[in-house]
Amino acid sequence: MQEKGSISIHTENIFPIIKKFLYSDHEIFLRELVSNAVDATQKLKSLGQLGEFKGELGELKVKVSVDKEARTITISDRGLGMTAEEIKKYINQIAFSGATEFVEKYKEKDAAAKDQIIGQFGLGFYSAFMVAKEVEIFSRSYKEDTEAAHWVCDGSTEFSLETTEKADRGTDVVLHVAEDSDEFLESQRLKGILTKYCKFLPIEIEFEGEVINQTQPIWTKQPSELTDEDYTKFYQELYPFSEPPLFWIHLNVDYPFNLTGILYFPKVKDELQFQRNKIQLYSRQVFITDEVKDVVPEFLMLLHGVIDSPDIPLNVSRSFLQADAAVRKINQYITKKVADKLSELFRKDRTGYEQKWSDIGLFVKYGMLSDEKFYDKAKDFALVQNVAGKLFTLPEYQEFVQANQQDKNGQTVILYTTDAEAQHGFVQAAQDRGYDVLELNGPLDAHFIGQLEQKLEKTTFKRVDADTVSKLIEKEEATESMLSEEDKTKLGEVFKQAISNEHMHVQVDALSPQDAPVIITLPEFMRRMKDMQRAGGGGGMQMFGNFPDTYTVSVNANHPVAQRVLNAESDAGSKLARQAFDLALLAQGLLKGEALTAFVKRSADLLAAE
Numbered sequence: 139m140q141e142k143g144s145i146s147i148h149t150e151n152i153f154p155i156i157k158k159f160l161y162s163d164h165e166i167f168l169r170e171l172v173s174n175a176v177d178a179t180q181k182l183k184s185l186g187q188l189g190e191f192k193g194e195l196g197e198l199k200v201k202v203s204v205d206k207e208a209r210t211i212t213i214s215d216r217g218l219g220m221t222a223e224e225i226k227k228y229i230n231q232i233a234f235s236g237a238t239e240f241v242e243k244y245k246e247k248d249a250a251a252k253d254q255i256i257g258q259f260g261l262g263f264y265s266a267f268m269v270a271k272e273v274e275i276f277s278r279s280y281k282e283d284t285e286a287a288h289w290v291c292d293g294s295t296e297f298s299l300e301t302t303e304k305a306d307r308g309t310d311v312v313l314h315v316a317e318d319s320d321e322f323l324e325s326q327r328l329k330g331i332l333t334k335y336c337k338f339l340p341i342e343i344e345f346e347g348e349v350i351n352q353t354q355p356i357w358t359k360q361p362s363e364l365t366d367e368d369y370t371k372f373y374q375e376l377y378p379f380s381e382p383p384l385f386w387i388h389l390n391v392d393y394p395f396n397l398t399g400i401l402y403f404p405k406v407k408d409e410l411q412f413q414r415n416k417i418q419l420y421s422r423q424v425f426i427t428d429e430v431k432d433v434v435p436e437f438l439m440l441l442h443g444v445i446d447s448p449d450i451p452l453n454v455s456r457s458f459l460q461a462d463a464a465v466r467k468i469n470q471y472i473t474k475k476v477a478d479k480l481s482e483l484f485r486k487d488r489t490g491y492e493q494k495w496s497d498i499g500l501f502v503k504y505g506m507l508s509d510e511k512f513y514d515k516a517k518d519f520a521l522v523q524n525v526a527g528k529l530f531t532l533p534e535y536q537e538f539v540q541a542n543q544q545d546k547n548g549q550t551v552i553l554y555t556t557d558a559e560a561q562h563g564f565v566q567a568a569q570d571r572g573y574d575v576l577e578l579n580g581p582l583d584a585h586f587i588g589q590l591e592q593k594l595e596k597t598t599f600k601r602v603d604a605d606t607v608s609k610l611i612e613k614e615e616a617t618e619s620m621l622s623e624e625d626k627t628k629l630g631e632v633f634k635q636a637i638s639n640e641h642m643h644v645q646v647d648a649l650s651p652q653d654a655p656v657i658i659t660l661p662e663f664m665r666r667m668k669d670m671q672r673a674g675g676g677g678g679m680q681m682f683g684n685f686p687d688t689y690t691v692s693v694n695a696n697h698p699v700a701q702r703v704l705n706a707e708s709d710a711g712s713k714l715a716r717q718a719f720d721l722a723l724l725a726q727g728l729l730k731g732e733a734l735t736a737f738v739k740r741s742a743d744l745l746a747a748e
């Protein structure tokens with residue numbers, strides 16, 4: 139039998155279009171052809187199990203070979219094969235119409251959408267023509283009493299089909315590589331493509347005498363069959379040379395969508411180390427992409443590992459993917475799983491969890507900030523650390539400080555420092571009062587504080603240097619002033635003149651005699667506005683950007699220095715006031731340049747005068 143014919147499709151000459159548009163992604167032809175060979179092999183195995191195929195399965199490897207001289211690449215399988223009729227049906231009709239449909243879709247899209255389609259759409263058999271000027275199929279069906287068939291086509295709509303001799307069951311696809319695709323005749327290049335896309339295919343793939351894949355990657359197994367070592371070993375295979383993961387989650391769901399995979403928590407210390415696009419997306423063990431944006435929630439992008447789902451639509455553009463109901467469900471499922479895993483770790487091994495907190499804290503906070511549902515779960519296992527290094531959950535901490543840190547309005551005031559070294563004096567003052575101070579110095583903590591204030595009832599946060607310690611948490615009983623109103627006014631005037639700076643707002647306060655003579659603070663509100671502005675808050679916050687810092691200078695009416703300033707001659711009083719003010723600047727790390735030099739000199743003079 140010999141037959142020549144024309145494949146009937148609607149679009150004429152789709153071949154040049156495909157070749158041109160898909161230039162950057164030509165390599166996927168091999169993924170497509172090898173997966174077809176694997177599918178055909180698996181189908182035969184199933185037929186064997188069903189008893190519909192009674193012959194010997196024998197060795198079922200898929201073999202890929204290249205002949206540089208002859209300029210051919212051959213993909214051979216011992217799967218179920220095709221009769222001539224089946225080639226006409228499956229290749230001429232299905233494969234070609236699949237390609238036509240692809241081109242139709244492709245033409246409608248704008249440039250950006252085109253980029254996204256590439257590599258995500260299984261072009262199938264037709265993708266062979268991206269690299270080959272002619273493709274041959276030699277196939278013999280597993281069915282008895284059928285003849286082997288030989289099909290040849292150059293990618294146009296013309297084909298020829300004839301009977302042939304083929305000893306073995308299965309299909310050989312032979313690509314005659316086009317002149318512009320020489321790179322694919324290099325065995326290194328082919329091996330690279332095979333390891334990228336076919337590393338975990340379920341049927342052995344042999345290339346140059348070597349099997350390049352693991353047919354049963356661990357995500358396809360049951361967690362009960364696996365040890366911790368299996369998981370860490372697999373992680374090392376995926377990401378050689380990286381530090382061991384902190385822990386992992388084995389995903390396994392078959393309703394209402396199908397998804398398996400393993401997500402690993404890598405060690406990440408700071409934002410700079412966030413590595414996105416580390417999760418690999420598979421569809422039935424065929425690698426698709428490592429751009430999992432939209433499939434995985436944004437805040438989980440720093441996880442590593444694999445997700446395998448035939449339900450993720452790969453043949454559509456991004457905008458569609460976002461709106462896709464299955465993708466949304468997958469998103470929610472993953473978020474829930476991650477939250478459950480963290481919660482379980484927290485409950486079962488608090489110590490171990492606390493040890494990991496420095497690595498996962500940033501991620502948990504990121505999740506809480508970006509996903510309400512995650513916040514609701516995480517609020518019970520998110521931790522905060524005080525300056526003494528003790529870790530608390532939020533409910534624990536609220537309870538811990540409630541008795542001592544409630545102000546006269548019933549608000550719990552949580553004190554924190556962003557830098558325990560620089561704000562040492564303030565931390566100390568708070569601790570002397572019996573208050574506790576949290577360390578909140580992470581990159582997301584400013585936002586985290588804002589969120590907690592919204593969520594936690596009757597709770598506010600204040601940085602330790604936002605006010606003098608007695609005003610940080612205002613209690614009923616105010617310390618009485620040892621100065622008369624008249625003296626207070628006079629004292630304030632001396633300080634105002636000595637400081638003479640419009641951005642320093644001077645006030646006289648009745649503090650404890652043990653407090654410093656002068657305390658400089660930056661009100662919480664003002665600092666937050668400026669922080670937000672610096673972080674590019676924009677919009678309404680913009681106006682604060684132009685404001686210089688306005689500090690509050692709190693002069694302690696009850697400190698012996700206040701008396702000395704009032705009793706001194708005007709010159710000496712002013713000098714003392716300036717000295718006390720400079721000391722306060724020094725404590726805030728604000729004394730610099732000329733002012734610092736003057737302070738050092740004045741101090742030396744004072745020492746000499748003693």
Ligand SMILES: Nc1ncnc2c1ncn2[C@@H]1O[C@H](COP(=O)(O)OP(=O)(O)OP(=O)(O)O)[C@@H](O)[C@H]1O
Pocket residue numbers: 170174175178215217218219220228229232233234236260261262263264309
């Ligand atoms: N090696 C093979 N052995 C047996 N049948 C094959 C082989 N390769 C292709 N076929 C048949 O040709 C059909 C068309 O293949 P093609 O790759 O274009 O599409 P597909 O595999 O059905 O879908 P996809 O677009 O996901 O690849 C297949 O469904 C299959 O029936």
